[in-house]
């Protein structure tokens with residue numbers, strides 16, 4: 001990452017996601033059956049984001065877990081994928097794990113998902129016939145068009161992407177890469193995307209989390 005972006009990411013005063021984080025705090029406390037009424041202060045969720053994706057009656061990533069609380073515990077309708085309140089709450093919860101190493105959980109279902117994710121990561125796909133690994137393992141650090149190819153680590157998600165002018169989830173990022181190779185886009189929360197997330201979280205295991213990240 002460029003020094004300028006690193007500075008933005010590290011400085012809470014300049015961080016482009018600060019409005020979203022403030023919205024997240026408002027939402028956390030809002031309503032009769034608020035998040036706060038069950039969970040207390042957001043700070044109490046330190047370490048939670050480091051343990052996702054998880055398995056609980058199916059694979060679930062952090063935004064998915066928050067959706068479940070909204071539906072199961074608040075009895076409110078689920079938000080649309082990438083809805084502003086969902087991203088704001090995800091960023092707020094993830095931020096509490098800053099500095100902690102990513103520690104994705106294990107278990108039979110998660111191990112199977114990681115194996116599937118690894119197969120997807122290394123399989124050629126799309127009209128360009130490229131695998132994730134062709135870019136993120138073999139060409140990391142090189143340039144593609146104007147952008148630097150990153151290693152594809154996931155310890156900073158959700159991220160504020162300057163190009164999007166908003167926060168975005170890891171699923172949005174993955175769909176963006178699949179779109180880039182002209183592949184069919186898997187549905188939001190599909191087993192494919194979740195399996196990739198599980199594999200990527202293991203590939204990034206141990207890295208200190210800095211969410212929300214800032215990206216070009």
Ligand code: HEC
Pocket residue numbers: 028033034035036037038039045048065066068069070072073074089093
């Ligand atoms: C009525 C109580 C209740 C409310 C309201 C509630 N939750 Fe939860 N939440 C739970 C319970 C219980 C769990 C444990 C998993 C389960 O049983 O669904 C949980 C789990 C979680 C987790 C995962 C914790 C972990 O250790 O893995 C997150 C993150 C979370 N909730 C966020 C939220 C957010 C954000 C809101 C508001 C939009 C919210 N919750 C509203 C009860 C609640």
Ligand code: HEC
Pocket residue numbers: 120121130131132133134135136144147148149150151152153154159173174177178180181196200215216
């Ligand atoms: C043709 C090369 C290419 C392929 C193939 C590709 N990506 Fe990417 N990927 C990129 C580039 C370039 C970026 C950074 C985009 C930017 O910053 O503008 C990126 C970003 C990412 C990131 C975000 C990393 C970060 O630090 O924020 C992840 C995760 C990722 N890709 C995963 C994948 C996965 C999974 C696949 C396969 C489904 C894939 N990519 C396929 C080029 C590729």
